Amino acid sequence: MLTLLSPLTRKLSAYVALSPGDLDILARFHKRRRSFRLGHELVHEGQSHGSAFVLAKGWACSYKMLPDGERQIVDFQVPGDFIGLRSILFRTSDHSAEAVTRIEASEVLASDILDSFAQAPRLATAVLWAASRDEAMVVEHLVNLGRRSADERMAHFMLELGARLRLVGVGDATGFDCPLTQYHLADVLGLSAVHVNRVLRHLREEGLMTFQKGRVSFDDIARLKQLAAFDPEYLDQGRPFLPAPGA
Amino acid sequence: MLTLLSPLTRKLSAYVALSPGDLDILARFHKRRRSFRLGHELVHEGQSHGSAFVLAKGWACSYKMLPDGERQIVDFQVPGDFIGLRSILFRTSDHSAEAVTRIEASEVLASDILDSFAQAPRLATAVLWAASRDEAMVVEHLVNLGRRSADERMAHFMLELGARLRLVGVGDATGFDCPLTQYHLADVLGLSAVHVNRVLRHLREEGLMTFQKGRVSFDDIARLKQLAAFDPEYLDQGRPFLPAPGA
DNA sequence: ATGATGAACTGACATAGAGCAGGATGCCGC
DNA sequence: GCGGCATCCTGCTCTATGTCAGTTCATCAT
Numbered sequence: 066m067l068t069l070l071s072p073l074t075r076k077l078s079a080y081v082a083l084s085p086g087d088l089d090i091l092a093r094f095h096k097r098r099r100s101f102r103l104g105h106e107l108v109h110e111g112q113s114h115g116s117a118f119v120l121a122k123g124w125a126c127s128y129k130m131l132p133d134g135e136r137q138i139v140d141f142q143v144p145g146d147f148i149g150l151r152s153i154l155f156r157t158s159d160h161s162a163e164a165v166t167r168i169e170a171s172e173v174l175a176s177d178i179l180d181s182f183a184q185a186p187r188l189a190t191a192v193l194w195a196a197s198r199d200e201a202m203v204v205e206h207l208v209n210l211g212r213r214s215a216d217e218r219m220a221h222f223m224l225e226l227g228a229r230l231r232l233v234g235v236g237d238a239t240g241f242d243c244p245l246t247q248y249h250l251a252d253v254l255g256l257s258a259v260h261v262n263r264v265l266r267h268l269r270e271e272g273l274m275t276f277q278k279g280r281v282s283f284d285d286i287a288r289l290k291q292l293a294a295f296d297p298e299y300l301d302q303g304r305p306f307l308p309a310p311g312a
Numbered sequence: 313m314l315t316l317l318s319p320l321t322r323k324l325s326a327y328v329a330l331s332p333g334d335l336d337i338l339a340r341f342h343k344r345r346r347s348f349r350l351g352h353e354l355v356h357e358g359q360s361h362g363s364a365f366v367l368a369k370g371w372a373c374s375y376k377m378l379p380d381g382e383r384q385i386v387d388f389q390v391p392g393d394f395i396g397l398r399s400i401l402f403r404t405s406d407h408s409a410e411a412v413t414r415i416e417a418s419e420v421l422a423s424d425i426l427d428s429f430a431q432a433p434r435l436a437t438a439v440l441w442a443a444s445r446d447e448a449m450v451v452e453h454l455v456n457l458g459r460r461s462a463d464e465r466m467a468h469f470m471l472e473l474g475a476r477l478r479l480v481g482v483g484d485a486t487g488f489d490c491p492l493t494q495y496h497l498a499d500v501l502g503l504s505a506v507h508v509n510r511v512l513r514h515l516r517e518e519g520l521m522t523f524q525k526g527r528v529s530f531d532d533i534a535r536l537k538q539l540a541a542f543d544p545e546y547l548d549q550g551r552p553f554l555p556a557p558g559a
Numbered sequence: 560a561t562g563a564t565g566a567a568c569t570g571a572c573a574t575a576g577a578g579c580a581g582g583a584t585g586c587c588g589c
Numbered sequence: 590g591c592g593g594c595a596t597c598c599t600g601c602t603c604t605a606t607g608t609c610a611g612t613t614c615a616t617c618a619t
Contacts, residue, residue, distance in 0.1 A: 129452075129455050131460075131541055132541045133541075135459050136459075137454065137455040137458045137459045139451050150444075151444045151447060151448060154437075154440065154444045159451065160451065182429070182433040182436045182437060183433035186429040186430035186436065189429045189436040190401075190426055192440065193436070193443065194401045196440065196443055196447070197398045197401050197402070199447070200443070200446070200450060201402075203447065203450050203451060204386050204450060205376075206454060207384065207386060207450060207454045208378070208386075210454060210457040210502065211457045211501075211502030212382050212383075212384045212502060213378075255457065255458030294380075
């Protein structure tokens with residue numbers, strides 16, 4: 066029953082065929098379920114972390130602060146995503162992460178993840194794949210910041226978020242529920258909050274998309290995609306070189 | 313004899329203690345040494361790739377093109393770095409990569425990398441670590457583009473590059489030899505080539521750094537670091553949770 | 560020498576987006 | 590009900606950066 070699987074299992078299974086043994090070991094990732102209030106800091110930059118999290122419900126974000134107090138959000142996490150995976154391999158974490166809404170997450174010990182590599186190499190590949198997919202999203206985000214205008218960034222960001230959410234069964238082609246504030250958008254898109262507001266107004270007036278009352282609506286998705294030069298292929302890639310586990 | 317090891321082995325060994333067995337398997341990564349002329353495209357966006365490369369000599373860069381012909385360079389590769397590692401896990405590559413100078417690189421079959429995970433889980437961890445380190449650099453780059461001014465971006469980029477090169481024994485605190493053109497700098501920093509030129513002039517006039525004749529000189533590294541808010545910790549992280557291989 | 564090319568460099572002008580300053584609205588605690 | 594706070598929204602000004610349209614310089618082939 067697919068619906069009984071955790072979002073992480075569903076995500077990994079979509080790309081790597083996991084054996085029953087693999088699934089047993091993966092199940093260990095989900096022992097200690099915890100819940101956190103909005104704003105709770107799960108990972109702190111510069112701190113050492115012996116565990117990561119797998120998000121089950123709600124939204125989180127990972128970010129870096131600059132000395133002048135500015136913040137750059139690197140990515141948002143939705144159910145099925147790892148939080149702080151990178152930080153378990155480093156002596157100290159290179160970023161912070163906090164809950165954007167009230168969230169539920171499984172805490173996974175670093176040793177559980179690393180030990181699982183020895184027992185289930187296929188799982189190691191799956192985790193490397195998940196990390197690579199995250200990196201691909203960061204890369205796309207980087208291109209966004211480096212080479213697109215504010216309007217284009219907004220369009221691209223919203224389309225990508227919508228596509229990611231649809232992968233885990235949330236929202237549809239007309240839009241999605243979105244707990245972010247305009248300050249979040251400013252911090253993720255490298256803009257000022259003031260300018261985010263103007264961009265949103267502009268896109269609304271142009272009939273492209275609406276961001277209001279905790280909901281994103283795609284009003285003219287074709288023109289929106291054209292504006293963003295949106296090509297979501299990297300959200301949907303994998304499993305080319307792995308034979309089925311029984312093979 | 314450390315000097316006989318490949319740059320990759322040196323890099324991984326600095327963070328994960330590899331056993332002689334691990335090193336044997338790692339040696340398989342270096343069977344087919346190839347060399348490529350300046351400008352050769354090693355990885356092509358949208359194409360399927362059954363192998364990656366480990367750079368032994370020279371510089372390469374990975375980048376993405378936008379439909380309007382603009383280019384965003386995501387990262388430069390120096391000896392010891394993987395080229396196209398991410399693309400072997402995806403059905404099609406999400407980025408391109410080309411040689412910035414004449415280069416020498418070992419071609420590694422995807423199957424060799426993935427098979428090695430089953431035989432040497434410690435190596436899987438090492439490769440995951442290397443991928444995480446790359447991602448940390450991309451994240452830092454993203455913060456650069458999102459939240460820093462042109463001057464700050466340039467300062468930060470050059471300091472980071474200098475630090476990375478020193479890790480593989482190239483250059484020193486006074487500067488390094490650099491084959492990049494101002495167009496490369498524009499494409500990596502998300503600026504126009506014209507503005508790159510102005511920024512370089514400004515930094516030179518301020519006595520902070522000089523970029524000329526294929527050489528970067530740090531003229532006042534303390535002030536340069538202050539300008540860039542440069543904190544190179546993520547270049548130097550790892551090995552916290554892995555016991556020695558004999559333990 | 561001649562022309563061809565590509566990189567470095569510059570000035571004049573245009574504009575996207577930041578910064579500032581403040582108003583409107585809705586929500587929560589009391 | 591009322592004050593406080595966060596969020597959303599707007600007009601004005603200013604500056605960092607892009608765009609255009611070149612010039613200079615070094616290198617290279619002929």
